[in-house]
Amino acid sequence: MSALRVMVVDDHPMWREGVARDLTEAGFLVVATSGEGRQAIRVAAAARPDVVVLDLQLPDISGVEVVLGLRAALPEVRVLMLSASGEEQSVLDAVKAGATGYLVKSTAPAEFLDAVRRTAAGDPVFTPGLAGLVLGEYRRLAAPGQGPGPAGGAEPGTPRLTDRETEVLRLVAKGMSYKQIAQRLGLSHRTVQNHVQNTLGKLQLHNRVELTRYAIERGLGG
Amino acid sequence: MPSPPRGFEVPLWRALTVFRLASLAYVCVLAVRDADRYAHPFAVGALLLLMIAWTGATIVAYARPAWRRWPLLLADLGVVIAIVLSTPWVVGREALGNGVPTLGVAWMAGPVLAWAVSGGRRRGTVAALLVAGADLATRERIGQSSFTGVILMLLAGVVVGHVARLAVAAEERLQRAVELEAATRERERLARGIHDSVLQVLALVQRRGADLPGEAGDLARLAGEQEAALRALISGTTPVGAGRLDDGDAVDLRALLSRYASTAVSLSAPASPVPLPRQVAGELAAATSAALDNVGRHAGGRAWVLIEDEGDSVTVSIRDEGPGIPDGRLAEAAAQGRLGVTLSIQGRVADLGGTVRIMSAPEAGTEIELVVPRARG
Numbered sequence: 001m002s003a004l005r006v007m008v009v010d011d012h013p014m015w016r017e018g019v020a021r022d023l024t025e026a027g028f029l030v031v032a033t034s035g036e037g038r039q040a041i042r043v044a045a046a047a048r049p050d051v052v053v054l055d056l057q058l059p060d061i062s063g064v065e066v067v068l069g070l071r072a073a074l075p076e077v078r079v080l081m082l083s084a085s086g087e088e089q090s091v092l093d094a095v096k097a098g099a100t101g102y103l104v105k106s107t108a109p110a111e112f113l114d115a116v117r118r119t120a121a122g123d124p125v126f127t128p129g130l131a132g133l134v135l136g137e138y139r140r141l142a143a144p145g146q147g148p149g150p151a152g153g154a155e156p157g158t159p160r161l162t163d164r165e166t167e168v169l170r171l172v173a174k175g176m177s178y179k180q181i182a183q184r185l186g187l188s189h190r191t192v193q194n195h196v197q198n199t200l201g202k203l204q205l206h207n208r209v210e211l212t213r214y215a216i217e218r219g220l221g222g
Numbered sequence: 223m224p225s226p227p228r229g230f231e232v233p234l235w236r237a238l239t240v241f242r243l244a245s246l247a248y249v250c251v252l253a254v255r256d257a258d259r260y261a262h263p264f265a266v267g268a269l270l271l272l273m274i275a276w277t278g279a280t281i282v283a284y285a286r287p288a289w290r291r292w293p294l295l296l297a298d299l300g301v302v303i304a305i306v307l308s309t310p311w312v313v314g315r316e317a318l319g320n321g322v323p324t325l326g327v328a329w330m331a332g333p334v335l336a337w338a339v340s341g342g343r344r345r346g347t348v349a350a351l352l353v354a355g356a357d358l359a360t361r362e363r364i365g366q367s368s369f370t371g372v373i374l375m376l377l378a379g380v381v382v383g384h385v386a387r388l389a390v391a392a393e394e395r396l397q398r399a400v401e402l403e404a405a406t407r408e409r410e411r412l413a414r415g416i417h418d419s420v421l422q423v424l425a426l427v428q429r430r431g432a433d434l435p436g437e438a439g440d441l442a443r444l445a446g447e448q449e450a451a452l453r454a455l456i457s458g459t460t461p462v463g464a465g466r467l468d469d470g471d472a473v474d475l476r477a478l479l480s481r482y483a484s485t486a487v488s489l490s491a492p493a494s495p496v497p498l499p500r501q502v503a504g505e506l507a508a509a510t511s512a513a514l515d516n517v518g519r520h521a522g523g524r525a526w527v528l529i530e531d532e533g534d535s536v537t538v539s540i541r542d543e544g545p546g547i548p549d550g551r552l553a554e555a556a557a558q559g560r561l562g563v564t565l566s567i568q569g570r571v572a573d574l575g576g577t578v579r580i581m582s583a584p585e586a587g588t589e590i591e592l593v594v595p596r597a598r599g
Contacts, residue, residue, distance in 0.1 A: 012422045014423070018429075018430070084417075084421070084425075108432040128490045128526050129488065132528055133492065135492070137493065140492065143533055170528065173526075176541075
C-alpha cells in the first residue's frame, strides 16, 4: 500500500512545518502545505491529497468555505480539522459541510497521527467536544419552532438519532473510547464506529438538502 | 482640571449670542419708535449705549469656556437687573402707564439663558425668578401680559437648562462609547497578535513535550494550561465562547462551567447557549465543581463534563476514569457521617427539583449525572 497523501493547511508557518515533519517521519507523504484557504483549494486540486489537515482559522476565507471548496474540487478528499478551543460554531458548521474529523491543537502527536490514519480510512474522528456539539445540533433541529414546519413540531425530514445512536454519542461526549463503549453496550467495535459515522452522515445529508433547497428558493424567488 | 471640549454645548452658546444680538436690535427699534415719549430720552440713549456695550462684552466673554464662571454670570445678571430697575426713572412712570414698554423686554432674558446653559434647570429657574422679580417691581400695574412675560422667561430658563444637561450627558455617553470602542479594538489587535504567535508556540511546546518523561513533560503540561488560560483571556469570554443572552436573569450554563475546563477536564456542550435562571445555573455549577473536586482527590484528575439541553430539562454529566467507588462504599461513608461530596451535590440538585444519578464500579470510573428541570414560563 502506497503512503497516504496528506496536505497541511495552517496559517502559522512554525506549526505547519512541525506537523508536516511529524507526518513525514511517521511515513506519510506530505504532498502540499498552505497558509491560506483559497490557495489551499487550488493546490489541493493538483496535489490530490487523501487527507487535508485543516486549521479553521485562516486569514482569507472561513473554515466552512475551505471545506466546501475542497470537497467541490476533490469529492473524495477527507478533512481533519485541527483547531483551537473556543470555535464551537465553526467546528460544527465545518462538520456539517463535510469535514469528518476534529482534534484540538494540543493533542499529542501519536494520537494525531492515528487520527490522520482513521480519517483516511473513512472513520470519523470525534473528540468528546465534537460529540457534544453534534448532540446539541440534533436536539436543536428536533426542537419545536425550527424551520417552516407545522407549529409545535419539527418539520418532516429533520434528521433524528435512534436511541442507540444517542446512547453511543453521549458516551463519546463523556470521553469514552470506541472500545470502552463497545464493551459497555455489548457491541462490536465496528458497530460503534458505524453508529458514530451515521450520526455525521445524516447531519451532512440534511445540510446538503437544506443548502439545495435554499438555492432553489433563492433561484425561483429572485 | 482641564475640562474636556464640550462639543454639544458649543451650539447652545452660539445660539445665545444670536439671541442677545436679535433682542438688542428689538430693544433699539422700540427705543427709536418711542423716543419722544420717554421722560429722559438722553438717559435712555446712554442706557442703550451701555446695553450695546454690555452685549458686546458678554459675547466676547462667554466665547471663552474658562470665563463662563460665577463672576461673569453674576456680573451679567447684576447689570441686566440694574438696567431693568432704572426703567421707571428713565422711561417715566407716566409713559409706562400709557403702555410704553420697559427697556429690558426680551433682552433681559439673556443672562437667564446663560445661567441655564451653564448650570442646568435649577440655575435657569433662579435667574429667571430674579430677573422677573426686578421686572415686576418696575411695573405700575401688574397685568396679564406682564405675567405672561414672566412665565415665558421661567419656561425658557427651565427648558434651555434641561436641554443643556441633556447635551452634556449625551456628550459624556458618547465619550465613554468612544473609549470602549478604542479599548475593544486594542484588545482585538492584541488578540490577533497573541493568537498568531504565543498561543501557537505554547500549543507546540505542549504537543512536542507531552510524551516526554519527567520535568519536560510537566513543563509541556504547564504550557498547555497557560495556552488555555491565555486563549480564554484574549477571547474576552470563556473558552467556550459564552453566548450572549438578552434576558437579564438568565445565564449561559456553558459559560459558568467553562471555567472548570482545562487540559485535564474536557467540556462538551452544544454550540448554542444553554440558558438557565442565574440561581439554578449557579447551583448546578457548584454541584459540578464539587463532583470535579472529588475527581481531583480520588481519580487522578482526568475528567469529562457533558452539558445537554433537552428543552424541558438540562443534564450535566461528569465522568472520570478513577478507581471508582467500591460497592457499599457510599453506604459506608454515609454510615460514618462522611458524605461530604455526595450530600452536597444531592442537596443542591434536589433543591432545584432535580435528580442525581451516580454510577460507579471498581476500576471503571465514576459517572455522576445531574438532571435539572427547566421551569417553563
